[in-house]
Amino acid sequence: xxxxxxxxxxxxxxxxxxxxxxxxxxxxxxxxxxxxxxxxxxxxxxxxxxxxxxxxxxxxxxxxxxxxxxxxxxxxxxxxxxxxxxxxxxxxxxxxxxxxxxxxxxxxxxxxxxxxxxxxxxxxxxxxxxxxxxxxxxxxxxxxxxxxxxxxxxxxxxxxxxxxxxxxxxxxxxxxxxxxxxxxxxxxxxxxxxxxxxxxxxxxxxxxxxxxxxxxxxxxxxxxxxxxxxxxxxxxxxxxxxxxxxxxxxxxxxxxxxxxxxxxxxxxxxxxxxxxxxxxxxxxxxxxxxxxxxxxxxxxxxxxxxxxxxxxxxxxxxxxxxxxxxxxxxxxxxxxxxxxxxxxxxxxxxxxxxxxxxxxxxxxxxxxxxxxxxxxxxxxxxxxxxxxxxxxxxxxxxxxxxxxxxxxxxxxxxxxxxxxxxxxxxxxxxxxxxxxxxxxxxxxxxxxxxxxxxxxxxxxxxxxxxxxxxx
Amino acid sequence: xxxxxxxxxxxxxxxxxxxxxxxxxxxxxxxxxxxxxxxxxxxxxxxxxxxxxxxxxxxxxxxxxxxxxxxxxxxxxxxxxxxxxxxxxxxxxxxxxxxxxxxxxxxxxxxxxxxxxxxxxxxxxxxxxxxxxxxxxxxxxxxxxxxxxxxxxxxxxxxxxxxxxxxxxxxxxxxxxxxxxxxxxxxxxxxxxxxxxxxxxxxxxxxxxxxxxxxxxxxxxxxxxxxxxxxxxxxxxxxxxxxxxxxxxxxxxxxxxxxxxxxxxxxxxxxxxxxxxxxxxxxxxxxxxxxxxxxxxxxxxxxxxxxxxxxxxxxxxxxxxxxxxxxxxxxxxxxxxxxxxxxxxxxxxxxxxxxxxxxxxxxxxxxxxxxxxxxxxxxxxxxxxxxx
Numbered sequence: 001x002x003x004x005x006x007x008x009x010x011x012x013x014x015x016x017x018x019x020x021x022x023x024x025x026x027x028x029x030x031x032x033x034x035x036x037x038x039x040x041x042x043x044x045x046x047x048x049x050x051x052x053x054x055x056x057x058x059x060x061x062x063x064x065x066x067x068x069x070x071x072x073x074x075x076x077x078x079x080x081x082x083x084x085x086x087x088x089x090x091x092x093x094x095x096x097x098x099x100x101x102x103x104x105x106x107x108x109x110x111x112x113x114x115x116x117x118x119x120x121x122x123x124x125x126x127x128x129x130x131x132x133x134x135x136x137x138x139x140x141x142x143x144x145x146x147x148x149x150x151x152x153x154x155x156x157x158x159x160x161x162x163x164x165x166x167x168x169x170x171x172x173x174x175x176x177x178x179x180x181x182x183x184x185x186x187x188x189x190x191x192x193x194x195x196x197x198x199x200x201x202x203x204x205x206x207x208x209x210x211x212x213x214x215x216x217x218x219x220x221x222x223x224x225x226x227x228x229x230x231x232x233x234x235x236x237x238x239x240x241x242x243x244x245x246x247x248x249x250x251x252x253x254x255x256x257x258x259x260x261x262x263x264x265x266x267x268x269x270x271x272x273x274x275x276x277x278x279x280x281x282x283x284x285x286x287x288x289x290x291x292x293x294x295x296x297x298x299x300x301x302x303x304x305x306x307x308x309x310x311x312x313x314x315x316x317x318x319x320x321x322x323x324x325x326x327x328x329x330x331x332x333x334x335x336x337x338x339x340x341x342x343x344x345x346x347x348x349x350x351x352x353x354x355x356x357x358x359x360x361x362x363x364x365x366x367x368x369x370x371x372x373x374x375x376x377x378x379x380x381x382x383x384x385x386x387x388x389x390x391x392x393x394x395x396x397x398x399x400x401x402x403x404x405x406x407x408x409x410x411x412x413x414x415x416x417x418x419x420x421x422x423x424x425x426x427x428x429x430x431x432x433x434x435x436x437x438x439x440x441x442x443x444x445x446x447x448x449x450x451x452x453x454x455x456x457x458x459x460x461x462x463x464x465x466x467x468x469x470x471x
Numbered sequence: 472x473x474x475x476x477x478x479x480x481x482x483x484x485x486x487x488x489x490x491x492x493x494x495x496x497x498x499x500x501x502x503x504x505x506x507x508x509x510x511x512x513x514x515x516x517x518x519x520x521x522x523x524x525x526x527x528x529x530x531x532x533x534x535x536x537x538x539x540x541x542x543x544x545x546x547x548x549x550x551x552x553x554x555x556x557x558x559x560x561x562x563x564x565x566x567x568x569x570x571x572x573x574x575x576x577x578x579x580x581x582x583x584x585x586x587x588x589x590x591x592x593x594x595x596x597x598x599x600x601x602x603x604x605x606x607x608x609x610x611x612x613x614x615x616x617x618x619x620x621x622x623x624x625x626x627x628x629x630x631x632x633x634x635x636x637x638x639x640x641x642x643x644x645x646x647x648x649x650x651x652x653x654x655x656x657x658x659x660x661x662x663x664x665x666x667x668x669x670x671x672x673x674x675x676x677x678x679x680x681x682x683x684x685x686x687x688x689x690x691x692x693x694x695x696x697x698x699x700x701x702x703x704x705x706x707x708x709x710x711x712x713x714x715x716x717x718x719x720x721x722x723x724x725x726x727x728x729x730x731x732x733x734x735x736x737x738x739x740x741x742x743x744x745x746x747x748x749x750x751x752x753x754x755x756x757x758x759x760x761x762x763x764x765x766x767x768x769x770x771x772x773x774x775x776x777x778x779x780x781x782x783x784x785x786x787x788x789x790x791x792x793x794x795x796x797x798x799x800x801x802x803x804x805x806x807x808x809x810x811x812x813x814x815x816x817x818x819x820x821x822x823x824x825x826x827x828x829x830x831x832x833x834x835x836x837x838x839x840x841x842x843x844x845x846x847x848x849x850x851x852x853x854x855x856x857x858x859x
Contacts, residue, residue: 073817080524097820101525261584269712421819425626425803432802438584441564451598452606467526 028053028060029352031345034075034085036336037065040297048368052359059352061087072097079103079341086346087353090146091336092129093413093420098339099132099145100417100464105340105347108143110354116362117147122378123405125323126151129414130337137461137468139238139415146337147361150375152293153333153404154224156312157395161305162189162210162287170308173397176228176329177313179255182288186212186265189287198264205264212265214277214289219424219431220411221290226252227322227409228330229315238416239461241453244446248317253434253442255315261438269436292334293376293401300394309395311404327407329400334411376405417464422456511833518827523820535827541623542608547600549592549615558615562590597621608632627828629803630811631835633718634787637807640722640729641782645775647726648733653767655734656741666738670731677728681795684724685711711797714804721793721805725786733778740774741767772851780843787836808832 035045042065049061064085066074072094078084090098098104111117111127119127126148133142163170168188171177177185187197189212192204226233231249235242243249259266267280281289284305290312299307311329314320320330338357340346346353359365366377370388377383383405389398413419426449433440440448493500518535522528550559550567557569562576568590576588594617597607606625609632611618622628651669655662672680687695688710700706710720748766757765790809793799799806812832816825 076524076817076820098525101523103525258583269709418819428800429802436801439564444564444566448596448598452604455604463523 028056028058029345029349030060030062031086031349031353031356032062032064033338033356034064034066034088036068036071036089038067041065044369048360048365051364051368052356056352056355059355061356075341079343082343084341084344086341086344087338087356088341089149089336090339092334092410095130095132095146095337096139096413096415096417096419096464099130100134100137100467102467103342104145105342105350105353106143106145107147107340107350107354107357110351110358111144111147114358116358121380123151123376123380123383125333125405125408125410126335126337126378129335129410130339134468137464139417140410146339147357148335148337148378149360150369151333151335151378151405152375153401153408154290154292154312154331155309155400155404156288157281157291157295157299158288158308158310159281159284159286159305160308162284166191166210166287168287171310173308173310173400176311179313179316182213182313183259183263183265186259186288187263188212190265203264205268208267209285211267211280211286212288213259214281214286215260215266215269219428219435222253222256222431222435223332223411224290224312224330225256225315227332228252228312228320229255230317230319230321231315232321233412234416234457238412239457241450241457243453244443244450248315248319250442250446251317252315253430253446257435257438257442260435293404294334296395296398303394307394308397309400310397311400321409322407323409324406327403329403329407331404331408332411333405333408376401380406416457416460418460422460423453426452426456514826514829517823518830520823522822524822525820528823531823535824538623538824539627539827539831541602541605542628543602543605543621545600545619545621547594547617547619549617550595559593560590561593562588566593568593592617626803626806627808627811627831630799630806630808631832633803633805634789634807636718637722637725637789638783638786640725641779641786643722644726644729645733645778645782648730648778649737649771649775651730652734652737652741653763656738666734669734672728673731677791678795680724680728681792684727685796688720711805712801714801717797717801717805721796724792724796725789728792729782729785733782736774736778737771740771744770769852773853776843776847776851780840783839783843784836787832787839 033045033049035041042063046063049063053060071089075085075088075090090104095104111119127144127146128140130146130148131142131144132139135142158170160170162168166189168185171181171185187199189210190198191209193207193209194202194204196203198205226249229248229252231243231252232246233243233249234240260268267277267286277286277289278291278295280286281291282299282303288310312331314328314330320327322330338360340350340353340357361378363377363379363382366375366379366382367387369375370377370382377388380402382388383402411419413423430442430445430449433445434442517528519531519533520528521531521534551557552559552567552569555569557571559566560568560570560573560576562568562573563581563586565576565588568576573590577590580587592612592615594612597619601607601619601621602623605621605623608620608622608625608628610620620628655666655669659665687693690696690707690709690712693710695710696706696708699708708716711717744767748770749762752762752766788809789807790813793805793807794810797805799810808828809832812825812828815821815828819825
């Protein structure tokens with residue numbers, strides 16, 4: 001009896017062990033791709049994945065989605081728990097958390113050997129933010145770990161109908177406004193219930209019908225005006241906090257405060273509670289609003305007025321910061337990329353996993369996304385065609401996005417580690433005092449928080465350097 | 472009756488019963504050991520490490536605990552001009568206004584905003600007087616003197632203060648729930664419908680009710696300010712966007728969402744109060760208040776105690792509402808301890824430190840609960856107890 005059981009058991013074990021060996025030739029390699037779930041993205045990417053799976057019989061990609069709010073928590077815990085996804089979206093702001101800790105697999109050799117990806121033919125600011133040099137601990141240089149799904153530039157969205165209704169001339173689509181022009185346009189677009197403007201006697205600031213410009217409620221959006229005035233947050237090497245010593249940065253923050261408190265062309269904070277400034281724009285009460293290219297897809301479906309885009313204004317210093325040579329527009333762009341996660345099945349089979357990443361970033365994948373209005377094709381050639389520009393659709397001046405994609409800088413989070421950990425709290429205190437409450441000058445408040453910011457920056461670099469020395 | 476198992480002895484019967492008892496509580500017990508006690512012990516161990524989730528944990532000794540308890544109180548007098556020795560003031564955004572120019576400033580308006588200057592004593596910058604890397608938890612400024620409470624992890628202590636402050640909502644909410652329960656315990660037309668309506672917030676998802684309350688509190692479009700204005704009350708409240716009103720605002724919402732549950736428990740307890748006690752009280756000449764004070768309230772005290780203890784424990788764990796509605800702002804005015812633990816663990820990747828913070832919170836909850844049980848001896852009456 002015992003012997004029979006043993007034989008049966010041994011046979012079963014052998015079968016189990018042999019099964020994967022025998023099946024490997026026929027069964028495709030199963031890989032998971034984790035992304036930020038939302039209905040549009042799910043639809044677009046499931047379509048792309050179906051195309052990929054059909055063209056690649058040896059790989060089968062399964063889409064997994066987690067809403068962006070809990071996305072990083074999910075990714076971290078799945079890595080810590082030993083069950084990471086094979087391929088995952090890792091945004092430029094999270095890259096510095098994952099790459100230095102060895103959580104991502106370098107794809108340098110595949111990119112170099114690729115016949116599809118030509119890094120000279122794509123917007124350079126895209127892939128560069130996914131480079132990390134483990135030897136020196138520097139970002140934006142060294143081996144590449146991700147290819148971007150997209151690069152999302154930012155611009156000033158304008159309500160064309162409101163401009164026409166109030167008889168305000170539309171700003172030039174190709175030349176950025178100066179700060180003075182921005183204020184002048186903003187005043188003309190701001191009206192109270194009696195039709196008065198903020199510079200007129202008797203203007204009723206408590207009952208404003210239309211606002212000229214959306215407030216920058218999120219302090220992170222200060223980036224646009226700061227870069228547009230040639231300002232810096234940190235030193236070139238990303239290790240020293242310099243915003244409080246940089247007159248261009250100080251002036252930009254003070255200008256943002258003045259928009260609220262002196263010129264009164266932006267919605268005061270009390271109006272914005274519970275709704276965001278984008279909702280005010282959507283309901284036609286804001287003439288101009290800062291936003292990313294990513295808003296376009298939704299705007300096409302929901303806005304019932306004519307809208308367009310303009311480049312960010314240029315500050316009084318006359319200097320702008322840009323990623324490329326010969327740029328006249330400034331601002332910042334965001335990006336998310338696809339990475340192979342270390343310790344996953346994708347890391348064991350990087351060639352197959354990379355093939356999917358390359359597909360999403362390559363011409364076919366990009367064209368499909370652009371056709372759905374989803375993003376700007378990474379290939380510069382491709383972007384400058386009707387496939388992306390889509391004449392006849394709003395915004396009329398979508399070519400602005402080509403120049404902004406070329407010129408806009410990545411946020412400092414791309415070359416400074418753990419930005420979202422140490423920067424928002426002290427920066428938010430400064431922002432509250434200067435821009436929201438107007439109880440301090442930008443110069444003083446920036447100096448007040450400089451020590452905390454430098455301490456946070458030091459801590460962040462210490463973790464990177466420890467990792468480097470330890471590894 | 473025919474005994475089902477006549478052959479079994481008493482002892483084996485007990486064993487059998489014990490076996491089944493254990494089997495029945497196994498799912499819960501196993502769940503407790505696997506998902507509660509295990510992680511708890513793990514987090515205690517982790518609180519002595521530095522762990523970023525992505526690389527192996529490193530022993531950190533008591534460093535995390537040392538950071539948490541690095542606090543200090545600093546006293547600073549009003550700032551003086553170094554050269555002249557004059558006292559300095561801050562007027563509007565302008566710092567370092569000497570005392571001799573004060574009267575002049577107070578008569579002027581800010582040339583940029585057109586608003587009059589509000590002048591107050593000026594003090595040295597916080598980071599000039601606090602130990603390195605300390606932040607301000609709280610400050611008291613009186614008669615040109617200022618005391619600063621600083622801490623290495625100032626946000627944690629602010630969050631703990633906020634959390635304890637918002638616990639005030641628990642007794643207030645319970646009083647309201649008791650009042651509603653007493654009313655709905657009467658023979659009223661449509662009381663079942665009303666009971667259901669009061670309980671409704673309890674079955675709605677927090678995410679949905681939070682968004683609704685965001686709109687209610689909106690200063691310009693919100694129904695709250697609109698209603699206040701229509702009855703002639705001041706309608707300028709900035710509610711969630713003002714550091715002074717954000718906590719009470721969140722408490723109002725918290726009371727609203729817990730009311731149904733508390734009311735339901737009180738209602739059940741009210742129906743269990745023996746009617747002969749009321750009859751006896753009436754015979755003794757007790758009025759409405761007397762009956763409440765000497766019959767209802769003592770009879771309900773175990774329920775009140777239960778609601779108080781659980782309410783406070785839930786209150787200490789507050790996370791979802793402030794996270795959805797204010798993200799802890801404005802400033803840090805509505806940040807709670809659990810939000811801070813989450814941020815340290817999952818945003819800062821300081822799991823060891825977050826574990827230490829979680830244990831601090833756990834110990835605070837434990838102490839408050841023990842204190843509650845101690846105090847309960849004085850005011851909670853159980854039916855089987857003999858009291859005169």
